[in-house]
Amino acid sequence: MKPRHQILLHKIKVFGFEKLSAYWDALLFYIGIPAVAKNNSPNVLLFVGEHLPPRIPRMAKWIKRESKYTLILVCHQRGFVPAFSDPCFSSVYLYRNAWHLKRVLKQINNISLVHGFAPKSQFANIARTFLNKPYVHDMQDVYTIYYDKNTQLNWLKKELPHEAACLTQADGVIANSMEINEAFRKLNRKKKPKTIFFPLYCDDDFFRQNTKTIDANDIHLVYAGAVAGSHRNPAQYGNTQFHGLIKTLTEQKLHFHIYPSPSNIRADYEEYEQIEKQNPYFHFHAPVPQQQLAKELSKYHFGILPFFKSLSRQSDLKLKYATTLKLFNYLEAGIPTIVSEDIIYQNWILNRYNCGISINEKDIASVRNKILNSNYSGMLVSVRKTRENLSLKVNTKRLLSFYKSIIN
Numbered sequence: 001m002k003p004r005h006q007i008l009l010h011k012i013k014v015f016g017f018e019k020l021s022a023y024w025d026a027l028l029f030y031i032g033i034p035a036v037a038k039n040n041s042p043n044v045l046l047f048v049g050e051h052l053p054p055r056i057p058r059m060a061k062w063i064k065r066e067s068k069y070t071l072i073l074v075c076h077q078r079g080f081v082p083a084f085s086d087p088c089f090s091s092v093y094l095y096r097n098a099w100h101l102k103r104v105l106k107q108i109n110n111i112s113l114v115h116g117f118a119p120k121s122q123f124a125n126i127a128r129t130f131l132n133k134p135y136v137h138d139m140q141d142v143y144t145i146y147y148d149k150n151t152q153l154n155w156l157k158k159e160l161p162h163e164a165a166c167l168t169q170a171d172g173v174i175a176n177s178m179e180i181n182e183a184f185r186k187l188n189r190k191k192k193p194k195t196i197f198f199p200l201y202c203d204d205d206f207f208r209q210n211t212k213t214i215d216a217n218d219i220h221l222v223y224a225g226a227v228a229g230s231h232r233n234p235a236q237y238g239n240t241q242f243h244g245l246i247k248t249l250t251e252q253k254l255h256f257h258i259y260p261s262p263s264n265i266r267a268d269y270e271e272y273e274q275i276e277k278q279n280p281y282f283h284f285h286a287p288v289p290q291q292q293l294a295k296e297l298s299k300y301h302f303g304i305l306p307f308f309k310s311l312s313r314q315s316d317l318k319l320k321y322a323t324t325l326k327l328f329n330y331l332e333a334g335i336p337t338i339v340s341e342d343i344i345y346q347n348w349i350l351n352r353y354n355c356g357i358s359i360n361e362k363d364i365a366s367v368r369n370k371i372l373n374s375n376y377s378g379m380l381v382s383v384r385k386t387r388e389n390l391s392l393k394v395n396t397k398r399l400l401s402f403y404k405s406i407i408n
Contacts (some may be wrong), residue, residue, distance in 0.1 A: 111131065155369050219253065246282050308360075324346070331355065337355060
């Protein structure tokens with residue numbers, strides 16, 4: 001079966017089940033049959049959303065260490081990725097549709113604060129309105145600035161009103177990237193909810209020491225994150241279609257390694273496995289859980305953030321202000337980063353702290369020379385210093401103070 005057909009069949013199966021099961025759960029909700037046993041844990045910090053991003057368990061782990069909250073996770077069953085989770089949650093509930101979500105939420109008592117996470121925002125918004133508790137909305141990728149408010153993508157048209165409601169009606173907003181400021185401008189919000197800028201940060205538990213040197217005959221670059229097959233629409237997925245990048249890097253006799261996200265579906269990376277069989281300089285690895293990722297990445301010389309304006313139709317604002325967890329994963333691994341000049345905020349971070357090499361799209365063809373002419377040992381020292389300051393251990397207290405201000 002072709003990858004395009006595999007993905008279509010997967011969507012029909014997943015969303016068909018969600019719609020059909022909703023009728024049953026609506027009936028059970030109205031007649032008062034609970035979905036789970038009562039949870040009477042004290043001082044609950046409730047994390048709720050649709051797709052579990054790895055930043056949430058990383059953040060939650062340090063919150064648990066630094067506070068007395070009982071942490072509970074409520075996530076859609078199709079968006080829960082075990083490789084992203086962490087034992088820090090005292091309870092994990094998976095729901096199958098909006099009505100099932102409400103049935104689960106009814107059983108959780110003593111909620112001090114709801115921490116909704118996105119993307120996407122639809123189910124977090126349902127929880128916000130249903131529970132009527134102090135609510136913060138946690139944003140990394142802000143869809144309001146991805147393309148335009150007049151997007152032709154049907155799924156995005158349905159998502160944007162929920163995102164707008166959460167951003168404008170939450171008691172507080174946690175901004176993991178600079179995208180949030182542009183979103184408020186697009187939403188014409190002169191008065192914003194209380195907001196904290198809380199970047200993704202590095203997890204101190206994962207720090208690795210790197211004592212490697214550059215050998216001109218054995219240079220290894222690594223990318224960790226989402227990948228897309230050639231069957232995907234490049235307007236949306238162009239920056240994660242790596243066929244051209246693989247060719248350009250390996251022609252320079254640079255080893256290029258890819259670790260796909262654990263949330264990737266197999267239809268998107270089958271063709272990369274075929275490329276690996278034919279190209280001795282390209283290496284496609286199995287997905288790795290967050291707890292093991294830095295250790296794997298530390299085997300290589302450079303991480304890479306190869307995202308360029310010409311490769312997709314995402315807005316200039318998206319590229320300008322976006323941030324990705326992989327940047328912090330590379331710092332945890334102790335390796336500098338080769339970074340596109342088009343992703344301005346991330347490029348600024350790496351240049352400010354001397355933790356990477358900036359390139360434009362044309363530079364890819366000669367990136368080997370840039371590597372050989374770099375001060376690699378100096379960048380390694382900078383990486384070690386930088387990650388100490390940009391760490392969850394140092395910054396989690398800021399987040400806890402923000403929670404307190406919202407609850408009070």
